[in-house]
Amino acid sequence: MSSVHIQNITKSFGKVEVLKDVSLNIPDGEFVSLVGPSGCGKSTLLRIIAGLEQQSSGQIRIDDRVIDNVRPSERNISMVFQSYALYPHLSVFDNISVPLRMSRLNSIQRLPGLRHLLPGARAVEKGIRADVEQVASLLDMKQLLDRKPGELSGGQRQRVAVGRAIVREPHAFLLDEPLSNLDAKLRVHMRTEIAQLHRRLGATFIYVTHDQAEAMTMSDRIAVLMDGELVQVGSPDDVYNEPQDIRVAEFIGSPRINTFAGEIRSDGGVDLLGVPTGLVTDAEAGPAQVGLRPEALRLVPVGEGVFAGTVTHIENLGAELMVHFVNENMERPAIIRLDHIERHRLDVGESIEIDFLPGAVRLFGPDGARVPTEEFMEKQLVNA
Amino acid sequence: MRRIRFGEIIKQLVLVIGAIIILAPFYQMITTSLKAPSEIADGTLSPIPREWHAVQNYTEAFTATPLARYMLNGVIVTASIFILQVLIALPCAYALSKLRWWGREVVFGLVLFCLLIPPHAVAIPVYLMFHSIGILDSYAALIVPWTISVFGIFLMRQFFMTVPDDLVDAARMDGISELGIVWRVMLPTALPALTAFGIFSVIAHWNDYFWPLIVLSSREFYTPPLGISVFRNEEFGFEFGPLMAAATVIIAPLVIAFIVAQRRFIEGITLTGMK
Ligand SMILES: Nc1ncnc2c1ncn2[C@@H]1O[C@H](COP(=O)(O)OP(=O)(O)O)[C@@H](O)[C@H]1O
Ligand SMILES: [Mg+2]
Numbered sequence: 001m002s003s004v005h006i007q008n009i010t011k012s013f014g015k016v017e018v019l020k021d022v023s024l025n026i027p028d029g030e031f032v033s034l035v036g037p038s039g040c041g042k043s044t045l046l047r048i049i050a051g052l053e054q055q056s057s058g059q060i061r062i063d064d065r066v067i068d069n070v071r072p073s074e075r076n077i078s079m080v081f082q083s084y085a086l087y088p089h090l091s092v093f094d095n096i097s098v099p100l101r102m103s104r105l106n107s108i109q110r111l112p113g114l115r116h117l118l119p120g121a122r123a124v125e126k127g128i129r130a131d132v133e134q135v136a137s138l139l140d141m142k143q144l145l146d147r148k149p150g151e152l153s154g155g156q157r158q159r160v161a162v163g164r165a166i167v168r169e170p171h172a173f174l175l176d177e178p179l180s181n182l183d184a185k186l187r188v189h190m191r192t193e194i195a196q197l198h199r200r201l202g203a204t205f206i207y208v209t210h211d212q213a214e215a216m217t218m219s220d221r222i223a224v225l226m227d228g229e230l231v232q233v234g235s236p237d238d239v240y241n242e243p244q245d246i247r248v249a250e251f252i253g254s255p256r257i258n259t260f261a262g263e264i265r266s267d268g269g270v271d272l273l274g275v276p277t278g279l280v281t282d283a284e285a286g287p288a289q290v291g292l293r294p295e296a297l298r299l300v301p302v303g304e305g306v307f308a309g310t311v312t313h314i315e316n317l318g319a320e321l322m323v324h325f326v327n328e329n330m331e332r333p334a335i336i337r338l339d340h341i342e343r344h345r346l347d348v349g350e351s352i353e354i355d356f357l358p359g360a361v362r363l364f365g366p367d368g369a370r371v372p373t374e375e376f377m378e379k380q381l382v383n384a
Numbered sequence: 385m386r387r388i389r390f391g392e393i394i395k396q397l398v399l400v401i402g403a404i405i406i407l408a409p410f411y412q413m414i415t416t417s418l419k420a421p422s423e424i425a426d427g428t429l430s431p432i433p434r435e436w437h438a439v440q441n442y443t444e445a446f447t448a449t450p451l452a453r454y455m456l457n458g459v460i461v462t463a464s465i466f467i468l469q470v471l472i473a474l475p476c477a478y479a480l481s482k483l484r485w486w487g488r489e490v491v492f493g494l495v496l497f498c499l500l501i502p503p504h505a506v507a508i509p510v511y512l513m514f515h516s517i518g519i520l521d522s523y524a525a526l527i528v529p530w531t532i533s534v535f536g537i538f539l540m541r542q543f544f545m546t547v548p549d550d551l552v553d554a555a556r557m558d559g560i561s562e563l564g565i566v567w568r569v570m571l572p573t574a575l576p577a578l579t580a581f582g583i584f585s586v587i588a589h590w591n592d593y594f595w596p597l598i599v600l601s602s603r604e605f606y607t608p609p610l611g612i613s614v615f616r617n618e619e620f621g622f623e624f625g626p627l628m629a630a631a632t633v634i635i636a637p638l639v640i641a642f643i644v645a646q647r648r649f650i651e652g653i654t655l656t657g658m659k
Binding site for chain 2: 047050052071072073074077078079081082083084085086087088089098099102103164
């Protein structure tokens with residue numbers, strides 16, 4: 001097991017710069033997720049780590065070893081592909097044993113039929129069988145070993161792909177959206193299984209996903225990649241609560257963070273939709289964006305709110321309620337998350353008043369970067 | 385209900401008529417190979433021989449000419465051609481579909497261009513080249529011109545394009561070399577396409593009359609179609625019985641091979657394991 005160091009990696013396809021100076025150090029045994037919208041360069045970065053793609057500049061190290069010119073199979077890294085990429089003509093057993101056969105048998109012993117005839121090869125083959133069976137029982141798929149990939153369900157194929165990755169005990173695992181071809185229910189189940197597998201193996205996992213929920217639930221750390229740049233790296237709590245960029249704030253969390261037009265006044269005070277928020281900042285005066293998570297908004301009795309709105313839609317999720325509302329100053333509806341106790345009070349079209357805690361406000365400058373704020377004074381009430 | 389039945393009858397009728405038109409010459413060939421010369425000569429075209437002459441005709445076919453030798457030549461030539469075509473076409477198709485290199489599109493364009501060149505058009509230049517290096521009238525003369533099959537390269541390339549890149553990358557991660565990927569990963573997944581190509585190639589070269597006729601002068605290298613022609617030259621006159629017997633013998637391996645391969649053809653190998 002090993003640490004992986006990604007240093008100043010850039011990658012261009014022709015004129016298009018897909019990765020821009022990406023650096024990330026992943027300590028031994030960490031589960032790190034690379035998240036970002038489709039096309040932001042996640043797979044490209046993973047393929048560069050695997051050696052399937054050559055970076056335009058920068059360096060990849062495993063522990064202290066620079067692996068830039070090392071062939072994929074000699075980097076001692078395993079990869080699980082989004083499409084599983086199982087050999088369709090081989091049984092599950094043979095699929096899992098391919099990496100072992102390639103490394104433990106020489107090219108003569110690998111010739112068709114000979115691995116069962118040559119005495120040396122037979123001994124190696126026995127060892128391979130033992131290892132494959134151990135992996136199969138770890139992943140609970142011993143009964144599948146004789147089947148062909150075509151005879152397996154999506155979840156089973158995914159398991160075989162994982163089995164093929166772990167059987168050679170690599171330094172690190174690369175997983176490229178391994179759950180995206182599964183149905184929603186199985187996906188949630190497999191999240192737990194992969195997280196457990198990580199704990200059991202204690203290996204370094206680099207997990208690529210465009211699904212922020214997967215990243216939030218499984219990772220030690222999340223690295224958010226946007227347009228080829230790493231915008232933020234941190235623990236799930238960190239990334240959720242202290243987003244350093246409005247794109248991170250909008251990407252992480254479901255439903256999406258509410259963003260409102262704001263302003264930094266010349267005296268340093270921060271306004272939200274023209275209402276003082278009770279926060280001050282040292283940043284330059286001018287327009288800004290204010291982010292507030294749905295759970296940071298509160299429904300309050302008439303007369304006590306900071307701003308008012310009209311309910312446009314209610315999503316009932318059972319345990320909680322997502323209330324969409326607008327007012328004339330907002331570009332698009334915002335969402336409040338309520339727990340089920342409050343639900344009876346609301347109907348579409350109803351007027352509501354909303355309050356928030358100044359501490360929950362996340363302020364972003366015109367360029368999208370986070371602007372630090374401090375609490376300063378009491379906020380104004382709507383009708384004060 | 386009635387209309388469906390009626391449509392069904394028409395459909396079957398058309399198929400039956402089509403089958404009769406296509407199969408009639410074969411049937412004629414087989415019955416002729418079983419008839420006595422007198423019966424063939426009177427031109428009655430009776431569907432069943434009046435007098436069975438099968439043993440004489442088939443014995444004549446095998447003894448008057450070294451038919452078995454011609455068949456063996458046919459097997460040697462078609463098998464060598466197909467094996468060499470596969471050895472060349474698969475790596476080429478792999479390079480054209482799964483490797484990124486400068487000029488790949490241009491080379492593929494050339495492959496497409498070569499598809500347009502009829503083999504007969506280059507027959508004379510090839511003949512002259514073979515003459516100057518002195519390999520006319522040999523197995524090599526029969527085999528070498530066909531070893532690079534642009535059609536094979538094109539067909540396999542199109543098939544390889546449908547094989548997911550991830551599968552190739554997975555093989556690289558597992559430590560399989562590039563050539564290893566061609567033979568251990570691409571070849572097994574491409575078996576249906578390869579079978580189709582094999583049928584095409586074997587039929588074309590087993591039945592080829594034109595090229596062997598041009599390059600061969602010694603009978604020892606004759607392939608089956610040339611062998612048949614021996615029956616209708618000056619020495620033998622027109623002996624339709626043995627001629628048709630020889631023709632039947634020559635066609636039989638193809639028919640049997642097709643029936644065997646047909647199952648494979650249709651079964652194919654499901655590619656569902658990749659998705
Ligand atoms: N081989 C390639 N040639 C050209 N462009 C590519 C290649 N691979 C990826 N790209 C481009 O790089 C960008 C990032 O791709 P990718 O890393 O697959 O994104 P992600 O996995 O985050 O969805 C995309 O715009 C894609 O079109
Ligand atoms: Mg991707």
